[in-house]
Amino acid sequence: MDKDFGVTVAKSAGLCPGVKGAIEKVLELEASGKKPIYTLGPLIHNKQVTDMLALKHITSVDTPAQATDKSGVLVIRAHGITPAFRAEVMQSGMEVVDATCPLVKHAHDVISKYASEGYATVIVGDSGHAEVLGLLGSTQGKGVVVSGPEEAQKLPHFDKVNVVSQTTQKESVFLETAEIIKAKSAVCQVSNTICHPTKLRQSETMERAKNADLVIVVGGKHSANTTRLAVLCRELAPQVLHIETEAELTAQQVLAPKQIFITAGASTPNWVINQVAAWVRQTRRDHHNLSEK
Numbered sequence: 001m002d003k004d005f006g007v008t009v010a011k012s013a014g015l016c017p018g019v020k021g022a023i024e025k026v027l028e029l030e031a032s033g034k035k036p037i038y039t040l041g042p043l044i045h046n047k048q049v050t051d052m053l054a055l056k057h058i059t060s061v062d063t064p065a066q067a068t069d070k071s072g073v074l075v076i077r078a079h080g081i082t083p084a085f086r087a088e089v090m091q092s093g094m095e096v097v098d099a100t101c102p103l104v105k106h107a108h109d110v111i112s113k114y115a116s117e118g119y120a121t122v123i124v125g126d127s128g129h130a131e132v133l134g135l136l137g138s139t140q141g142k143g144v145v146v147s148g149p150e151e152a153q154k155l156p157h158f159d160k161v162n163v164v165s166q167t168t169q170k171e172s173v174f175l176e177t178a179e180i181i182k183a184k185s186a187v188c189q190v191s192n193t194i195c196h197p198t199k200l201r202q203s204e205t206m207e208r209a210k211n212a213d214l215v216i217v218v219g220g221k222h223s224a225n226t227t228r229l230a231v232l233c234r235e236l237a238p239q240v241l242h243i244e245t246e247a248e249l250t251a252q253q254v255l256a257p258k259q260i261f262i263t264a265g266a267s268t269p270n271w272v273i274n275q276v277a278a279w280v281r282q283t284r285r286d287h288h289n290l291s292e293k
């Protein structure tokens, strides 16, 4: 058996630059003595990180009005917010730190540009997701969200439409959906706003998962991008486990597969992934040593 005991960890696994940057900003604020810190919605869909932030008295609120201490700092998270909500936040009188990911900002800019030219917007994404709700706010009231090709079939004809994607969308779903909308529109602009880190993660996963006997996807059960990654892996590998920590694994699950591929969503911190990989390797090493005796 090789030194890694048949266990490969995705190079692209772990916090994406947008979420990492937002967490670093908040931790810097906390370290500089700014208190209290309120994030507008949970900073990240990962229980291990939100527990750590709660210990530092960094709490999540839905609106500026919910912040009990107005001398505190309000942080806009990586997912971004609608322009209307941004205006409300700016008028709150509190100090505001904007941690919107630049790649989400880019998607807002693309939507605003075409909306100003009279284009309707179709966003291919999860209708209830915070980022998508924010993007919808930039469509100047002419936006609709579809989850994929099936819902796109039901859309009406458009004179001018701009098709954009949630930044973590599966690329094949986006492209297929855009083709359907194109066929029923006079003018169709296809704006692929899937972010580069997501594209990298998807292509590495597709390459590696198909050669694995077991894929372990690490990340929050409520994280949309982690769940989407697990769905993608299920199309490629014979067995896929979506877990939050190694505590959910049994030795039996990780001993039989020859090749194990470990990947993770954009909201999973590297230390959580490393703990899972270390546990899986150690379990396989122990078993190997025992059977050698």
Ligand code: SF4
Residues within 6 Å of the ligand: 016, 017, 018, 019, 078, 079, 101, 102, 103, 104, 167, 168, 195, 196, 197, 198, 266
């Ligand atoms: S998934 Fe992409 S767009 Fe979204 S926060 Fe991360 S880097 Fe930014």
